[in-house]
Amino acid sequence: MNYSKLKFKIKRMENPITKQRLINTHNRIREYIHNTPVLKSEQINNLMGCDIVFKCENFQKVGAFKSRGAMNAVLSLHKDELIKGVCTHSSGNHAQALARAAKIAKIPAYIVMPINSSQVKINAVKNYGAEITFCESNLEARETTLNKIVEKTGATFIHPYNNWNIIAGQATATKELLEEYESLNYIIAPVGGGGLLSGTALSAFYFADKTKVIGAEPSEADDAYKSFENGKIIPSKNPNTIADGLLTSLGDKTFSIIQQYVDAIMLCDENSIIAAMKLVFERMKIVIEPSSAAALAIIMENKEYFKNKQVGIIISGGNVDLDILFNSLKK
Numbered sequence: 189m190n191y192s193k194l195k196f197k198i199k200r201m202e203n204p205i206t207k208q209r210l211i212n213t214h215n216r217i218r219e220y221i222h223n224t225p226v227l228k229s230e231q232i233n234n235l236m237g238c239d240i241v242f243k244c245e246n247f248q249k250v251g252a253f254k255s256r257g258a259m260n261a262v263l264s265l266h267k268d269e270l271i272k273g274v275c276t277h278s279s280g281n282h283a284q285a286l287a288r289a290a291k292i293a294k295i296p297a298y299i300v301m302p303i304n305s306s307q308v309k310i311n312a313v314k315n316y317g318a319e320i321t322f323c324e325s326n327l328e329a330r331e332t333t334l335n336k337i338v339e340k341t342g343a344t345f346i347h348p349y350n351n352w353n354i355i356a357g358q359a360t361a362t363k364e365l366l367e368e369y370e371s372l373n374y375i376i377a378p379v380g381g382g383g384l385l386s387g388t389a390l391s392a393f394y395f396a397d398k399t400k401v402i403g404a405e406p407s408e409a410d411d412a413y414k415s416f417e418n419g420k421i422i423p424s425k426n427p428n429t430i431a432d433g434l435l436t437s438l439g440d441k442t443f444s445i446i447q448q449y450v451d452a453i454m455l456c457d458e459n460s461i462i463a464a465m466k467l468v469f470e471r472m473k474i475v476i477e478p479s480s481a482a483a484l485a486i487i488m489e490n491k492e493y494f495k496n497k498q499v500g501i502i503i504s505g506g507n508v509d510l511d512i513l514f515n516s517l518k519k
Contacts (some may be wrong), residue, residue: 257349273290296319349382359386378433452490475502
C-alpha cells in the first residue's frame, strides 16, 4: 500500500476554523488546561529507527486531550445558554471533560452514559458534579435519552467531536507541540470520531504547512480509513479492538477537515497496539490508553516509511480501565 501519496478530496463544507480562531481558542482555554510535556525516548527511537517526540495528553486535565475541546465549547457559549447548562452522551473521556468544564463555569451538566460504562468513569463524572442518566448501550438509546433531557432542561448539546468549538480546542495540542518542534516531518494522531485528528491537521496546516498528518486506526475498526479512501462517510460496523476510544464513526464536520488536510490514514493490528503500549510502559514509565498506542503501532509496522524522519505522536490519553486492560493482555 502506498501511503506516500498526498490525498486532497472534494471539500464538503466550509471550514470556519481559521488560524486566528485557533490562536483565540488557545488564549481562551490556556488557564484551564495543562501545556502538556513533550517527551522523548532514546531507546524507542533506536528501536523504531526515527526521531519521535510524544505530546503527552495523558498528563492533561481529566487525563485526556478532551479537556481542551470541552473547555472551549463551554467558554464559547452565550450567557443565555450557560444558564441552562450543557449536556452530552458519552461513556468516556468527553463525559469527564464536559463535567469538569461545566463545574468550572458553575453551570449544570447532564451526561447520558450507557449502563455498561466503566465504574471508574462514572465515579469521575459524578465527582465533577454532573447529573448522570443511564441508558441502554446503543446509539439510538443514547440519542433518545439525550433528546428528552434537552426538551426538559433546555441544555445545549455538546457533541463529543462533531462540533467546531470542540475541534478548535483539540487543535491546541498540536499547536503547542509545533511551538516546541516546528520542523517535524510527520504528526500521527489516533482517529475515532475525528475530533483530535481534524484539529491536528488544521494546526499543522496553519503553523507548519510542510508537516504531513497521518491518522492511526486499528484494522478491526477501520471505518475512517474506508471513509477516507472512498470519499464518503462509511459508518463503523461491529468494531472489535482493544482501543475502545476509537470505536466511533466520523462526523460530517471532522470528515470534511480530514478529507482536505490529512495526508493518509494508516492501519495497525491489535498485537502491534498492545506491543506499543507495553513498550511505552516499559521504556517511558508512563501510562497510556490503548487508543494512544495506535500511533506508535503505525510506526512499528512501517519502519521503513518513517526511517530517519522526525515524527510527532499525540498521546491522546491515559485513562485505562486496569481490569479490562489486564484481562486483554492475558489473552
